[in-house]
């Protein structure tokens with residue numbers, strides 16, 4: 481599906497156009513507005529097509545999922561469109577840009593919200609159809625907006641869909657539940673008490689607490705801004721020189737006035753302070769200047785792994801090296817009771833020396849031991865089937881995503897990247913393990929590694945810890961062999977970190 485003509489083991493270089501197409505792919509969907517939901521889903525016995533979903537949902541399904549596909553796998557079509565609508569709704573509601581770590585409070589609200597949007601109608605199940613997802617007792621009006629950039633699954637709680645009082649009551653119950661089911665032997669950081677106490681703080685108190693935990697230096701005096709690296713939903717990232725030791729750092733500048741849930745930042749900073757690993761883009765310090773929070777991080781001057789996979793061909797030994805380093809980060813996060821939930825090449829940053837570090841903890845979930853979460857987060861193309869199909873999921877979603885990232889390193893892009901996000905969701909749910917076009921060109925060890933990552937049955941899928949022992953990783957080349965790939969990609973993309 482990559483569109484590359486064969487050359488060498490993994491084919492020829494990816495074009496810049498394909499790189500651009502890859503980013504544009506996720507921006508395609510523009511949605512209608514004001515859709516009334518009366519859900520009573522059934523399958524037309526003649527055409528096999530779904531009926532009874534909101535008109536806008538059906539329009540989406542019917543334009544992107546064929547009648548035969550709907551008929552063959554109606555559940556996958558329904559799950560995909562539900563998930564998709566949830567994503568769009570969240571995309572519009574997202575107004576909390578900085579989320580290096582997601583707290584239990586956010587996840588709990590997210591759980592409640594997804595249930596409300598998607599599943600609570602099950603309470604009114606129809607008796608005449610297996611497919612029924614019920615009928616709402618009252619009309620709901622949902623506004624849809626086109627998602628921006630790549631199709632990620634934002635998790636900030638919507639102000640529109642959840643009454644604060646109800647959310648807090650439900651949250652208290654869930655937090656209590658989670659505390660009760662916590663494993664005594666689990667070493668996860670127990671953060672909930674602090675989160676709950678923060679959630680009671682007023683804006684003024686939050687600023688006071690931020691002042692207390694941030695470095696007292698004036699960032700405008702201490703750092704010299706060199707150049708902007710990019711602007712994400714989470715703020716602007718730039719390179720700066722730290723006058724304290726002349727080191728170069730990456731700084732994320734967050735405008736606090738645009739944050740509706742400032743208390744989350746307190747938790748995030750505290751969590752980040754406690755998470756240091758050689759394969760994570762480590763937090764260095766936080767600074768407060770009026771309404772701006774500057775978060776200083778290690779600077780990775782090699783750009784993202786996406787730049788490399790889309791532009792140059794990687795050898796198996798180089799892929800093994802990146803997998804090993806990423807797995808070390810993932811295993812570390814898992815050992816701390818945290819799921820990353822958004823492992824993909826965009827979130828793996830490289831140093832010019834070949835250092836590999838995982839970043840963007842904006843979708844992390846704190847978990848307790850092997851406790852499973854019922855939330856749907858991540859980026860559709862990298863998403864594990866159990867996430868799309870709304871089954872309970874746990875740490876192993878990161879292992880699936882790592883498998884998809886390995887496919888990116890082989891093929892230049894994840895499976896279904898040329899499909900719309902909705903169709904990709906359907907295919908993930910319906911097909912399960914994706915086909916890998918260059919499968920026959922891979923070594924048996926690499927094939928086995930991918931097999932262990934991409935098991936649809938979560939129990940059959942290896943853990944990050946187990947994968948670190950896999951023989952494929954013994955083939956890893958030295959990290960410095962990544963440097964020529966990074967340089968080649970930077971040259972093609974005209975990127976420079978000086």
Ligand SMILES: Nc1ncnc2c1ncn2[C@@H]1O[C@H](COP(=O)(O)OP(=O)(O)OP(=O)(O)O)[C@@H](O)[C@H]1O
Nearest residue numbers: 709710711712713714717730761777778779780784
């Ligand atoms: N520590 C870092 N070192 C080098 N580059 C970085 C670092 N952190 C972020 N970047 C780069 O800066 C740009 C913006 O990063 P940011 O994380 O804000 O963007 P994003 O991931 O697209 O957005 P978001 O995560 O907020 O949705 C990206 O190109 C990213 O690769």
